[in-house]
Amino acid sequence: MGKMLKILMFKLPSKKFILVVIFTAVFGTGVFFLFDIFKKETVFTQDDIERPSFSATSMQDSDGDGLKDWEEQLLGTNPFENDIDNAQILTGDARRAEPLGGASETQNITEAFSRELLTSLLFTEETTLNEEDITLALDSLLSDATVYITPRIYTEKGARTVNNTNETFKTYGNTFMATVAKHPSANADDTLVTFEHVLKTRDDNATETLDAIANEYSKLESDLLSLSVPQEIVSLHIDFVNGVHALSQAVSDMRMILHDPLRATLGLSMYLKQLDREWEILRNIQTIFQTEGIIFNEGESGYVWVLFQLPLK
Numbered sequence: 001m002g003k004m005l006k007i008l009m010f011k012l013p014s015k016k017f018i019l020v021v022i023f024t025a026v027f028g029t030g031v032f033f034l035f036d037i038f039k040k041e042t043v044f045t046q047d048d049i050e051r052p053s054f055s056a057t058s059m060q061d062s063d064g065d066g067l068k069d070w071e072e073q074l075l076g077t078n079p080f081e082n083d084i085d086n087a088q089i090l091t092g093d094a095r096r097a098e099p100l101g102g103a104s105e106t107q108n109i110t111e112a113f114s115r116e117l118l119t120s121l122l123f124t125e126e127t128t129l130n131e132e133d134i135t136l137a138l139d140s141l142l143s144d145a146t147v148y149i150t151p152r153i154y155t156e157k158g159a160r161t162v163n164n165t166n167e168t169f170k171t172y173g174n175t176f177m178a179t180v181a182k183h184p185s186a187n188a189d190d191t192l193v194t195f196e197h198v199l200k201t202r203d204d205n206a207t208e209t210l211d212a213i214a215n216e217y218s219k220l221e222s223d224l225l226s227l228s229v230p231q232e233i234v235s236l237h238i239d240f241v242n243g244v245h246a247l248s249q250a251v252s253d254m255r256m257i258l259h260d261p262l263r264a265t266l267g268l269s270m271y272l273k274q275l276d277r278e279w280e281i282l283r284n285i286q287t288i289f290q291t292e293g294i295i296f297n298e299g300e301s302g303y304v305w306v307l308f309q310l311p312l313k
Helices: 002-008 015-029 031-041 054-058 069-075 092-096 109-122 131-148 166-181 188-201 204-225 234-254 261-292 301-308
Strands: 160-162 228-230
Touching (some): 166 228, 166 261, 166 301, 188 204, 188 234, 204 234, 228 234, 234 261, 261 301
Parallel strands (some): 160 228
């Protein structure tokens, strides 16, 4: 029972927490650099009445080559020295008209997102930026950025279905939980602890543990597909297996935290959301067991289903 709890029982963090993580990860490629310039050029105290506009500073082009200082930081060129060959590179205005990811063919998700986010903040009507401006910009971009990870690769046609009988329900319930127990490392506790460890220590070797966890979820996915499933449960079962696939993909993205932090943070967001969906699916399956009068006794693998039991109306 403890193993199943580790896999699915996890309280989701607040949306603000997710935004803070993303803000910290993404702004490391652009805005922190921009703020550093802002601090160097402006020393102020709490008693100052007027402070220069952060957005005005962000429009700065120190070397006059047509690219803003923050744009050169993303490109890897020196913002204080005119080292840009304008015959080979677009001007600042033309570059801002390019689509997300236009700065470089090798630009990863974090770099692309940073560029788009910074651009959206720079061209707001407000002359100063506050927490609400940044949150709104993040919300807008994240609504598009998260679209790419919503996999549904299995359908009911691929399931091994059996008739609805007390015997098939009970066999399925016991076998399902026994299968989950065979993959103890595919759990939320190990995943999140490892992810936090990598964040704190910057230990690239520790990402191999996340890779192993992703592989374990993939093995669980394959094993669950081989189960014989009562007809009444097959839709929920396939939804659950698709969810396990999503968990595997999410952990694979999370392991990129040191190299593509936004991709990893989106993976974390998907992972947490999918855990919640999986929990709901298991509650629905247990409701079917209750309705059908299926009882799992202590000592049986299926006894774990009691964790998902809801009062019948």
